[in-house]
Amino acid sequence: MNTWGIIKNVIIGGSVLVFFFILWFYNPFKHVEHYEVDxxxxxxxxxxxxxxxxxxxxxxxxxxxxxxxxxxxxxxxxxxxxxxxxxxxxxxxxxxxxxxxxxxxxxxxxxxxxxxxxxxxxxxxxxxxxxxxxxxxxxxxxxxxxxxxxxxxxxxxxxxxxxxxxxxxxxxxxxxxxxxxxxxxxxxxxxxxxxxxxxxxxxEQAKRTIMGILVIAYFIVMGALLWKYRENLLKRLGYH
Ligand code: HEC
Missing domain, CATH: 1.10.760 (Cytochrome Bc1 Complex; Chain D, domain 2)
Structure with missing residues (x-):
């Protein structure tokens, strides 16, 4: 990639980051009133x-x-x-x-x-x-x-x-x-x-947190196993 390409990527990537940062952290649409419990x-x-x-x-x-x-x-x-x-x-x-x-x-x-x-x-x-x-x-x-x-x-x-x-x-x-x-x-x-x-x-909240972690862990482990299986398959078919 030439210099111009790098600059373009940095500018585009940077403005996307800034956009979402503003939207999520300094949300201009959120309510301004602040109410607190004593x-x-x-x-x-x-x-x-x-x-x-x-x-x-x-x-x-x-x-x-x-x-x-x-x-x-x-x-x-x-x-x-x-x-x-x-x-x-x-x-x-x-x-x-x-x-x-x-x-x-x-x-x-x-x-x-x-x-x-x-x-x-x-x-x-x-x-x-x-x-x-x-x-x-x-x-x-x-x-x-x-x-x-x-x-x-x-x-x-x-x-x-x-x-x-x-x-x-x-x-x-x-x-x-x-x-x-x-x-x-x-x-x-x-x-x-x-x-x-x-x-x-x-x-109950703790139970739900554990369930959440287990579900995500399941997807990660299954994903890794599938990836491995795919590698083996490709090797057997002669792509490696
Ligand atoms: C005499 C009737 C009456 C009583 C008793 C009453 N309310 Fe209300 N409440 C209202 C009315 C009418 C509204 C709608 C207010 C409005 O939108 O102007 C309301 C609205 C609310 C709202 C919604 C406010 C919002 O921003 O949408 C909450 C929360 C609430 N009341 C809580 C309570 C609680 C808790 C109690 C008991 C401690 C209580 N109210 C007793 C009449 C009553």
């Missing part, structure tokens, strides 16, 4: 599966807080939480039993929680949802996958002070640090709960 409660969000002094996990406590404080407006279908007004309807139990299936997550079967298909739930809860829409301007979203969509920092700041993050929203502030000393802790527990619905516990 340092004093970060530990709570970090490990939802840790046992508390009450013998429950942080996620379980967060779930209880969610049911009492949030389920008047929000459902969380992936974990069998439906609007309070729906759960109090005596007919709902039958719908859960006939149209739903018990929640099975991370090796545990919850016989008292049911996953009911979205269309069945939404037609059963039609009036309840429309009432919420009439008073709040919109139907509060189901929060089954909100952790994946928004991340922990956003959720923490939003639940702690909805007006600050989404000015004009009709979602009320349920935990005010001015009046409730444990407000931040409670919000952190709820975020930990939302996280636990969308992410596997550490043991």
């Amino acid at each position: 340092k004093e409660v970060q530990k709570i969000v970090d490990n939802p599966w840790k046992k508390t002094i009450h013998g429950k996990t942080i996620a379980e406590e967060g779930r209880e807080l969610f049911v009492t404080n949030c389920s008047s407006c929000h459902s969380l279908r992936y974990d069998g939480i439906y609007l309070m007004s729906v759960q109090m309807n005596p007919k709902w139990k039958n719908v859960e039993k006939s149209a739903g299936r018990p929640i099975y997550r991370h090796g545990k079967l919850y016989k008292d929680r049911f996953f009911v298909p979205k269309d069945v739930y939404e037609s059963f809860a039609y009036d309840d949802l429309q009432n919420l829409k009439a008073s709040l301007g919109q139907i509060p979203p189901d929060l089954s996958t909100i952790y994946l969509a928004r991340g922990e920092g956003y959720l923490y700041q939003f639940i702690l002070n909805p007006q600050k993050v989404l000015p004009g929203t009709t979602m009320p502030q349920l935990f005010n640090p001015q009046y409730d000393k444990q407000a931040k802790e409670k919000v952190a527990k709820i975020v930990a709960y939302l996280k636990s619905v969308n992410t596997p516990p550490p043991k």
Whole structure:
């Protein structure tokens, strides 16, 4: 290759590298807002599966807080939480039993929680949802996958002070640090709960990492063996 060719390659290769570097590391399209969990409660969000002094996990406590404080407006279908007004309807139990299936997550079967298909739930809860829409301007979203969509920092700041993050929203502030000393802790527990619905516990995570490594190792070993086989084959056919 002559000098000009080398220069051309370097320029083309370099600009491709710079292009992808900019796109991936200094992504100009990513959100500029930055939300963080307060340092004093970060530990709570970090490990939802840790046992508390009450013998429950942080996620379980967060779930209880969610049911009492949030389920008047929000459902969380992936974990069998439906609007309070729906759960109090005596007919709902039958719908859960006939149209739903018990929640099975991370090796545990919850016989008292049911996953009911979205269309069945939404037609059963039609009036309840429309009432919420009439008073709040919109139907509060189901929060089954909100952790994946928004991340922990956003959720923490939003639940702690909805007006600050989404000015004009009709979602009320349920935990005010001015009046409730444990407000931040409670919000952190709820975020930990939302996280636990969308992410596997550490043991499961480790299992998946090992599976990933094994699968890649399998491909590498098989690839090497095939390569060797090909060499032998070519030799036998007289190409070497
Ligand atoms: C009085 C009804 C009401 C209650 C109670 C309520 N919310 Fe909301 N929530 C809303 C409404 C309405 C929205 C839609 C907000 C918007 O887009 O303006 C919302 C939106 C949200 C969102 C989505 C925000 C986004 O950016 O998409 C999250 C997360 C959330 N609520 C969490 C909670 C949690 C956790 C609780 C309990 C601590 C709770 N909410 C209690 C009405 C409520």
